[in-house]
Each structure stands twice: as structure tokens, then as C-alpha cells.
Amino acid sequence: MSSHQDRNYSGTSEGIDEQHEPLALEAVPSLINSTSLNDAQKEAILIKCGHHTLLRFYDQAMASLAGLLPLKSGDLNETNYRPLVSESEVPPALDAPLPLYPPYTGYFQSSQDAKTYRKRIRVAPKANAPDVERVKRSGRQYWVPRIYEAMIDITAVMDRDTSIHRRRFTASADFDPTDLEAAAHHVFDAALAVHERGFNRPQIYHKKVVRGKLMDVSEKSLEKRLARICLCLKHVKATVDDAVRGGVTLALLCDNPEARGFTKWSNNVGNKKRGERLRLAKEAAKKVAAKKVAAKKAATKKAKQQAEQQRVVHDDEKEDEDEEDEDEDEDDDDDVSGDDEEDVDEEDDDDEEDENEDEV
Numbered sequence: 001m002s003s004h005q006d007r008n009y010s011g012t013s014e015g016i017d018e019q020h021e022p023l024a025l026e027a028v029p030s031l032i033n034s035t036s037l038n039d040a041q042k043e044a045i046l047i048k049c050g051h052h053t054l055l056r057f058y059d060q061a062m063a064s065l066a067g068l069l070p071l072k073s074g075d076l077n078e079t080n081y082r083p084l085v086s087e088s089e090v091p092p093a094l095d096a097p098l099p100l101y102p103p104y105t106g107y108f109q110s111s112q113d114a115k116t117y118r119k120r121i122r123v124a125p126k127a128n129a130p131d132v133e134r135v136k137r138s139g140r141q142y143w144v145p146r147i148y149e150a151m152i153d154i155t156a157v158m159d160r161d162t163s164i165h166r167r168r169f170t171a172s173a174d175f176d177p178t179d180l181e182a183a184a185h186h187v188f189d190a191a192l193a194v195h196e197r198g199f200n201r202p203q204i205y206h207k208k209v210v211r212g213k214l215m216d217v218s219e220k221s222l223e224k225r226l227a228r229i230c231l232c233l234k235h236v237k238a239t240v241d242d243a244v245r246g247g248v249t250l251a252l253l254c255d256n257p258e259a260r261g262f263t264k265w266s267n268n269v270g271n272k273k274r275g276e277r278l279r280l281a282k283e284a285a286k287k288v289a290a291k292k293v294a295a296k297k298a299a300t301k302k303a304k305q306q307a308e309q310q311r312v313v314h315d316d317e318k319e320d321e322d323e324e325d326e327d328e329d330e331d332d333d334d335d336v337s338g339d340d341e342e343d344v345d346e347e348d349d350d351d352e353e354d355e356n357e358d359e360v
Contacts, residue, residue: 085177123199123206123255128220132195140188144224147184148327150230151240158235165237175244183244190254191225199255201248206255214259229254232261239264 032042108114135143152169159166168174199206206284209215218225232239232253239261242249253260 027302039191100299105115117247119200121198123208125193125198126195126216126219128218129195129222129225132192132222135226136192136196139223139226140185143162144181144184144188146230147187147226147233148181150233151184151211153234156235157237159237163238165241169237169240172312179244180240183246186246186250187229187243187254188226190250191222191229194225194254195222199251201251205248207259209256209259214256216256217258225254225257230256232257236261 028045031037031045037045054242108117154170157170218228232244239253242253242260242264
């Protein structure tokens with residue numbers, strides 16, 4: 001921090017004495033931040049503080065921003081804590097819509113309370129599978145490698161060619177293989193949890209299918225569930241993304257592989273159609289742009305041709321005018337020559353008359 005001599009303040013050298021300075025350090029900031037005083041009044045208060053007190057204000061403010069002020073024991077707690085840095089927000093408009101949800105209530109007193117609530121069971125486990133204990137006890141070393149192999153299998157991928165989930169396995173090996181192996185273990189545990197624990201994610205994400213081809217066909221067999229999950233991972237690489245991400249997406253995949261696989265396949269079809277529409281729209285836009293360019297070029301060419309024609313016509317007209325001017329000049333020369341001849345004839349006549357008079 002620079003020395004006091006290097007700082008420039010508007011305060012005077014004389015100000016608040018040392019006896020009243022602690023009081024000023026507490027009272028003045030409140031006055032400066034008050035909305036009932038104008039700028040001139042606040043400036044007058046700062047001037048009265050004096051140079052030394054202003055320096056104390058500066059040091060105190062900088063120390064607060066840097067978190068350097070020593071805190072007394074018990075001064076800061078979860079009730080009176082306020083951040084030292086805040087972002088300014090634009091206040092909402094008077095006619096802004098109100099939230100549909102109630103204000104924060106502070107229902108949970110600790111992180112553990114909130115976590116326990118989040119992990120509560122929303123959908124009961126599918127407990128009618130008789131093979132759960134057998135698979136749980138002996139099947140991990142069989143199913144986890146099979147799950148991993150289904151993830152990396154690219155022999156029957158149904159994702160569209162431009163899908164990022166497909167390219168991560170067919171174009172370049174973007175995933176860390178160890179991450180995929182760890183995810184395979186997670187898939188096994190999540191499939192087991194469907195029959196032992198149930199669905200413990202927000203109810204809004206879960207949809208129970210009661211009829212049709214999207215029904216959960218493995219409700220009574222954990223082995224069949226794992227096999228259907230492997231089939232889904234093999235054909236639809238977007239479900240591998242579900243497995244690696246974990247959380248709700250993995251829970252949905254393991255809860256009903258049929259519905260999750262169909263959802264991903266349907267998304268692929270929709271994305272493909274949307275991509276095709278975008279491609280056709282771009283091609284149409286290019287054709288329109290090309291037509292505009294061609295029309296502009298044609299108009300420019302036509303304008304040049306018209307300008308050239310006008311120039312030729314103008315040159316022809318100018319040549320005609322020049323020829324007419326030359327003809328007029330020749331006519332004028334002929335008239336002048338005729339006048340000269342008449343003058344000569346008149347002079348000859350005058351000479352003849354003079355001679356006749358002389359003879360007389």
C-alpha cells in the first residue's frame with residue numbers, strides 16, 4: 001500500500017481530533033451512505049473529517065475489501081454474514097410476473113437434512129425379480145465387462161451420422177476408457193437399485209408406461225434388465241452419455257431401457273428431420289441469393305449495354321450535328337462568293353458607264 005503522502009484527498013489538515021475519531025469512523029460511513037443527504041452535504045462532512053480521518057477511512061475500506069480486518073470472536077455467523085462482493089442487478093419492472101412457487105422458507109436446517117430429503121424414494125422398487133440376490137452376489141464380474149463392451153461396440157449404431165454421441169465412438173476416442181469402465185460399474189449398481197431401492201429422483205422425471213411397446217419388459221428379472229440395457233447401449237450411443245453423466249438420466253435408462261432407448265431414437269429421428277429441413281432451407285436460401293446475384297449482374301450488364309447504346313447514339317447525333325455545321329459553313333462560303341461576284345459585276349458596270357460618259 002502506498003504511503004499517506006502519495007494519496008490525494010480533499011480533506012483539510014485540521015479535522016476531527018483523536019478523541020472523537022473512533023466515533024467518526026462509525027458514524028460518517030452511515031451518513032455518507034444515507035439517502036436523505038445530498039452530495040454537497042456529504043462532501044461537507046468529508047471535508048470536516050480532515051486528512052488523517054480520511055486516510056483511516058481509506059485503509060479501513062481497502063482492508064474490508066481484502067478481508068484483512070480482524071474479526072472478533074462470534075462477530076460473523078450464518079445469520080449476519082453478507083458477501084464482500086456483489087453483482088448489481090436491474091430491479092424488476094412493476095408489472096413483472098410473480099413466481100409460481102412460494103418464497104424460500106428455510107425448511108432444511110442442514111445439508112444432510114436436504115440430502116436425505118432428495119434421496120427419498122418416489123417410486124417403489126420392482127421387487128418381483130427372483131434373481132436379484134443371485135446377480136448381486138455373483139454377477140458383477142460378468143455384467144460389468146459386457147456393459148463396457150456394449151458401450152464401445154460400433155457395429156450397429158443407430159444414431160445419425162452427425163450425432164456427437166456417435167462421433168465420440170466412431171470418429172475419435174474422446175472418452176477416457178477408465179471413465180467408461182467406472183460408468184459400467186455405476187450402470188450395474190443403478191440397475192440393481194431399480195429392484196432394491198426404487199426411483200429416488202424427482203417424480204416429474206419418471207413416467208410409468210402401462211401399455212404398448214415402451215413397457216418395461218424386465219420388471220421381473222434383473223438379468224433381463226441388464227441385457228436390455230446392454231442392447232440399448234450398443235445401438236444408441238446417446239444412452240452411453242446417459243450412463244456417463246449419471247444422475248437422473250442413468251436412473252431413467254435403468255428404470256426402463258425400452259422407453260429411454262426409444263426416446264433417444266426418436267430424438268435422433270427428429271434431429272435428422274430438423275437437420276434435413278435446415279439443409280433444404282439453406283439450399284433454398286443459396287438459390288435465392290444466387291438468383292439475386294444473377295439478377296443484379298444482369299441488371300448491371302443491361303445498364304452497361306443501355307449506356308453504350310446511348311453513347312453510340314450520342315456520338316452519331318454529334319457526328320450529324322458536325323456534318324450539318326460543315327454544310328452550313330459551306331453554304332455561307334458560297335453566299336459570300338456570290339456577293340463578291342455581284343460586287344465585281346457592279347464595279348464593271350460602273351466603269352462602263354464612266355467610259356460612256358467620257359466618250360460623250
